Amino acid sequence: MHTGFLTIYWRDMLRFVRFRALLFSSLVQPALWLAFFGIAMSNNFERLTATMPVVPGVRTIGYLTFIGAGVIAMTTLFTSLFGGTVLLFDKNWGLMRETLSSPLPRIHVIIGIGLSGMTKSFIQAAVIMGFGLFLGVEFFEGYSPAQVLYSLVGIMAFVGTFSLGFLFLSAAIAITMESPEGMQAVITLLTMPFFFTSNALYPVNSFPPVLRALSTINPLTHLVSGIRYFAIGSDFSAIGIRYTYTHAEILVSYIALLAFAGIMFFIARWRFSKVTVT
Template sequence: MSELRGIYTLWLREVKKFVRERSRLVNAFVQPLLWLFIFGTGMRFSATVPGVNYQQFIFPGLVCQAMLFTAMFLGISVIWDREFGFLKEILVSPMSRSSIFCGKMLGVSTDVMIQGVVIFPFAFLIGAQMNVGIFLLSLPVMLLITFGLVCIGLTFASLMKSFEGFGLIQTFINMPMFFLSGALFPLNNVPQWLQVVSLVNPLTYGVDALRTVMIGQSWTGIAPISVDIAVLLVFDVVMFTVGTWAFSRTE
């Protein structure tokens, strides 16, 4: 019970920090708007996707983008906690380090899910198909995507000692994962070498699963949604294991 209480406390702390910083909530609205209505509108006249308009096609990808960038950014909380002494206090507590990592992971994951959910009303502005059923089916897919991404962010933050170093790693991870995920273009139309590289990217399967739920068909050309979900589950388990190991080495 003490472990569960500790996990809950760390989860609550992360959620309160996110909600109280209004700049993050504002960013949750502004960044997707820029991509959806400026980039999406501009590309709509030069990029064609059979069956849907371009804005509807990239909408699931932008949901994943918001979750990716938020998950990586919030990983920096480990460095903040180390800098201000909070991490030292919880590391010397009776809680196991795996429980500490789990509490932070669940807290940050909740923040990331909030960031993803607030984008959904924009679907009505671009005429995308959206209803209660699609929304509810999207949530478990988003949760699977979130867990793995958050674990990546926390893993690298646990190994880094400075904000500058983490910032470089964050950019190095975010951009390739996003642009190679098929968020902005269908992978079944790209050269073979780019498709092979994209299939190594776990976010590819998250974007494809979410797009399948929202639009109704797979866009990778090779993976049905069952394969997408299986890959995401393996990704989550592997990253949670690696993240727990990395966090256990935190000093």
């Protein structure tokens, strides 16, 4: 039984831990983003929605709690899309040639990078949740310890599946590109539509019909919905809008993420089977 993907996994995780600047920035940046942007926007939205009627019997949350799930999803998106960059550097430095010429199946390179990227996403999601709770984000409000554990498992399932999909996409792009600048341009081009057609920062109810349709098939929207369902609840009000999630809707969102990850895996596998590294 081949376990070569574990070598790829540990190599990438060791690089992540040893590069202190990369480790520090990847953990602190999203927390600071939540602190500065979240608190500033929270004050503005709460002032604007102060006069809106409250739905009786429905929990009302602040914008900081609403955006907390979005920041976790946003960080997972950015980390995953840039996760394949390591393959591009390996390719340019000649390390990829040595790896592909070894008996190690090429699919193990994809799996190893995917698992290491998923682990990084877990770490970042945990840091953001912990820091968010410190700032006053009302995650798991009124939950029992068993419910908190169940919700954490659900959040990590969504985060892990989502990150795998975008890591496979990033790996397919990386093995195709020749320069870091080119890859960065492609990733930046992909990031904007995924991020701004999602429900990460604001409700999609006011979107134009075309953007609203795009948001329903956007993997980031499904991730944010899953995080909010597990961290906040199935029925709450935010920014003057009532949000309700059913078990069936969350299951559909997770299946959509699984389908996306599966499609991206086959695309990455196809690209790796065709590539020739000199």
